[in-house]
Amino acid sequence: MKRLSVLGSTGSIGTQVLAVAECHPDQLEVVALAAGRNTDLLIHQAKRFRPRLVSVASPHDAARAQDALSDLDTRVLCGAEGLVEVARAGADLVVGALVGRLGLEPVLAALQSRTDVALANKEVLVMAGPLVLREAERSGARVLPLDSEHVAIHQAMAGHPREGVRRVILTASGGSLRGASREEMERATPEQALSHPNWEMGPKITVDSATLMNKGLEVIEARWLFDLDPDRIDVLIHPESIVHSLVEYVDGSWLAHLAVPDMRIPIAYVLGMPARLPLSEVRPLDLAAIGALHFERPDPGRFPCLELAWHAVRSGGTVPAALNAANEEAVGAFLERRIPFTGISSAVRWALERTPAQPGFVLEEILEVDRGARAHAREWVEEHHA
Amino acid sequence: MKRLSVLGSTGSIGTQVLAVAECHPDQLEVVALAAGRNTDLLIHQAKRFRPRLVSVASPHDAARAQDALSDLDTRVLCGAEGLVEVARAGADLVVGALVGRLGLEPVLAALQSRTDVALANKEVLVMAGPLVLREAERSGARVLPLDSEHVAIHQAMAGHPREGVRRVILTASGGSLRGASREEMERATPEQALSHPNWEMGPKITVDSATLMNKGLEVIEARWLFDLDPDRIDVLIHPESIVHSLVEYVDGSWLAHLAVPDMRIPIAYVLGMPARLPLSEVRPLDLAAIGALHFERPDPGRFPCLELAWHAVRSGGTVPAALNAANEEAVGAFLERRIPFTGISSAVRWALERTPAQPGFVLEEILEVDRGARAHAREWVEEHHA
Numbered sequence: 001m002k003r004l005s006v007l008g009s010t011g012s013i014g015t016q017v018l019a020v021a022e023c024h025p026d027q028l029e030v031v032a033l034a035a036g037r038n039t040d041l042l043i044h045q046a047k048r049f050r051p052r053l054v055s056v057a058s059p060h061d062a063a064r065a066q067d068a069l070s071d072l073d074t075r076v077l078c079g080a081e082g083l084v085e086v087a088r089a090g091a092d093l094v095v096g097a098l099v100g101r102l103g104l105e106p107v108l109a110a111l112q113s114r115t116d117v118a119l120a121n122k123e124v125l126v127m128a129g130p131l132v133l134r135e136a137e138r139s140g141a142r143v144l145p146l147d148s149e150h151v152a153i154h155q156a157m158a159g160h161p162r163e164g165v166r167r168v169i170l171t172a173s174g175g176s177l178r179g180a181s182r183e184e185m186e187r188a189t190p191e192q193a194l195s196h197p198n199w200e201m202g203p204k205i206t207v208d209s210a211t212l213m214n215k216g217l218e219v220i221e222a223r224w225l226f227d228l229d230p231d232r233i234d235v236l237i238h239p240e241s242i243v244h245s246l247v248e249y250v251d252g253s254w255l256a257h258l259a260v261p262d263m264r265i266p267i268a269y270v271l272g273m274p275a276r277l278p279l280s281e282v283r284p285l286d287l288a289a290i291g292a293l294h295f296e297r298p299d300p301g302r303f304p305c306l307e308l309a310w311h312a313v314r315s316g317g318t319v320p321a322a323l324n325a326a327n328e329e330a331v332g333a334f335l336e337r338r339i340p341f342t343g344i345s346s347a348v349r350w351a352l353e354r355t356p357a358q359p360g361f362v363l364e365e366i367l368e369v370d371r372g373a374r375a376h377a378r379e380w381v382e383e384h385h386a
Numbered sequence: 387m388k389r390l391s392v393l394g395s396t397g398s399i400g401t402q403v404l405a406v407a408e409c410h411p412d413q414l415e416v417v418a419l420a421a422g423r424n425t426d427l428l429i430h431q432a433k434r435f436r437p438r439l440v441s442v443a444s445p446h447d448a449a450r451a452q453d454a455l456s457d458l459d460t461r462v463l464c465g466a467e468g469l470v471e472v473a474r475a476g477a478d479l480v481v482g483a484l485v486g487r488l489g490l491e492p493v494l495a496a497l498q499s500r501t502d503v504a505l506a507n508k509e510v511l512v513m514a515g516p517l518v519l520r521e522a523e524r525s526g527a528r529v530l531p532l533d534s535e536h537v538a539i540h541q542a543m544a545g546h547p548r549e550g551v552r553r554v555i556l557t558a559s560g561g562s563l564r565g566a567s568r569e570e571m572e573r574a575t576p577e578q579a580l581s582h583p584n585w586e587m588g589p590k591i592t593v594d595s596a597t598l599m600n601k602g603l604e605v606i607e608a609r610w611l612f613d614l615d616p617d618r619i620d621v622l623i624h625p626e627s628i629v630h631s632l633v634e635y636v637d638g639s640w641l642a643h644l645a646v647p648d649m650r651i652p653i654a655y656v657l658g659m660p661a662r663l664p665l666s667e668v669r670p671l672d673l674a675a676i677g678a679l680h681f682e683r684p685d686p687g688r689f690p691c692l693e694l695a696w697h698a699v700r701s702g703g704t705v706p707a708a709l710n711a712a713n714e715e716a717v718g719a720f721l722e723r724r725i726p727f728t729g730i731s732s733a734v735r736w737a738l739e740r741t742p743a744q745p746g747f748v749l750e751e752i753l754e755v756d757r758g759a760r761a762h763a764r765e766w767v768e769e770h771h772a
Contacts, residue, residue, distance in 0.1 A: 155546075155639060155641060156641065158544075158545035158546060159544035159545010159546060160541070160544060160545060160662070161660060161661060161662065163661070163662070164661070164662030169673075236673060236674060243642075246644070246673075248671075249662050250662050250663075250664040250665070251651055251654045251655055251658070251662050251663055251664060251665045251668075252645050252646065252648070252650075252651045252654075252665050252668040252670070252671065253541060253643060253644075253645050253651055253655060253662075254643065254644040254645060254671060255541060255542065255641055255642070255643055255644075256629075256641070256642045256643075256644055257639060257640065257641060257642075258632070258639075258640040258641075258642055259638050259639050259640060260638065262638070265637055265638045265639055268637045268638075269637060269639060272637070274547060275547060275549070275550070276546075276547065276549070276550030276635050276636050276637050276639075277636075277637055278636040278637060279636070279637045279638050282637075282638040284638070285634075285638065285640060287555075287622060287632075287681040288622060288681050288682050288683045290681070291680060291681065291682070292678045292679065292680045292681070293678065293679045293681075294677065294678045295673040295674050295676070295677065295678070295679075296674050296677070297674045
């Protein structure tokens, strides 16, 4: 029996983690849950899984949850402290599925208490890769992937000696504006950017898919998760989102992971490791029905965010943290219709040029860079489209 | 250092095995070589690799080789006995790259002397799967694949628990007549059947690619190599020959092996196992340049040989041996322009219907079925197109 703590249990990844756990009650036990503002859903989940501990956003939410769960032997906490307690509630695996920098301290807490972490919350590694990896190395706990591309790489590397790996290729759907011209991108509305062809995700990540910044953030994650030199990571556009990533070996062999785009597939792999959890619910992959899988190189002229991410991962230190922070601000401004789609990369570039880089081994340093980069990105938004 | 004996060193696979060995002299040592009729090339190979033992076809060839190799400390043998001695010359791995039933006894000899065998000579498993596997089980030696599809499956299964495998898919290029109509197939000449789009191979196997019998024989091999129920094996047409096979897992994950069509790639994998031997000589795979990978279901109406192979593998015993023998005769008759391309499957079906099945655990029984099926196939050829 594997015990799970789920940070972010009411979000898109969190609910799918619980859906997989529900299908395998003999192998997975949920011991702690932490939610954001969706207290109703958290209460529903707690009644279903009877965890020892739950955490909600505010003291007000905590009182409500306490009331609703009075029949159960479940402790209720709230706020940042609650997240940290859920992370060290004695699970075998902590699922890190919070959004943004909120997830960083609970992940560090889990690693410090020698608990493996499966990480969907990509900002954690993007902001604080060196810090998180140092913590994992100290404690011996593992940082495992939980998104489709990195789980694909994990599967394609399992059982093959690491010295044999030449290169890793992350695939990108190309997002909602894959075929758009530079001019069409200038005029792209939030509605256009938000209509992703293959995956249903939140608005921030869907815009990141359209700029390819999402793939850039995943390059940074891959760099840390698999200890890869950035020059050994590449990106290919693959519009069907069936091949989730590829690993090239020194003998010219490649191993690729394929699956229908359904997050329960990578989730089940990581929750079940080393055994496979059967998923009879997912739609089977029918390659003959799909007919063709396409691949193309990303056009750097139309997707400058990808180049900015390459710059950040090659620079190292806190540059990826600055990239991530500036991008969050810029995407927010685009969704509020304050800047055009093409302004996102301009704001990020502006902020990167103005945020001094630090080594990135100290949390306060990272948070300072995060604040600085956000302020610079907002400057650009004000100056250019006030 | 891994010591190799190569059965069939002057053929297409054998020469590529030696090309890989030549690039990795610190890891691979050639201790014995056996050739068919190409004594000149064998002499050349022996001078280059200085094996302890070589074997050639006839006493006449042996005398010539002995003369040419008088400076070396190399023993020279010939005939069936020579093949068996090469198979048990004390190697760590015997490469079985002979053609047809000639390879069967040396492979059994290698396994009996507890030596792993890498098998390119597919007739060995097709004719005598139960017998070969029983011999391997008794001695503890392994039967490893050496063709691209089965090496692909081996790589996609390595490191993943076997209970997790749902299904295996072998890819087929579709051969030279992939897009031909039934009528065009009736009229197909040996020249048309022999123009394979992706691989350069001998005439028998190239015709087998065009009928899909080659894929059928590979289904039978996969059944034995990976101990798979035939219902867990499937075939897809993939004209680009880049994806060499796929393994489906119970969670909906698939792992695929991709590479440019170059036999040195699977050869290097098997010779190097568990380490990867770098192959800088092969053309790199560029998915963006290829652009699209296509998949389609094989049409049973146009490729009846595939159905005959399914019937054989499901029936078991000596039925695959009969299939293989009848097919060899029928392909020979087609290449001699005695029967049309579509007559190959008719002759095989005729022979299968008339050759009684046996359990297939005794060599003499298998050879008797082989002779019987050949005689029936020749009957069909005589009756229909004398």
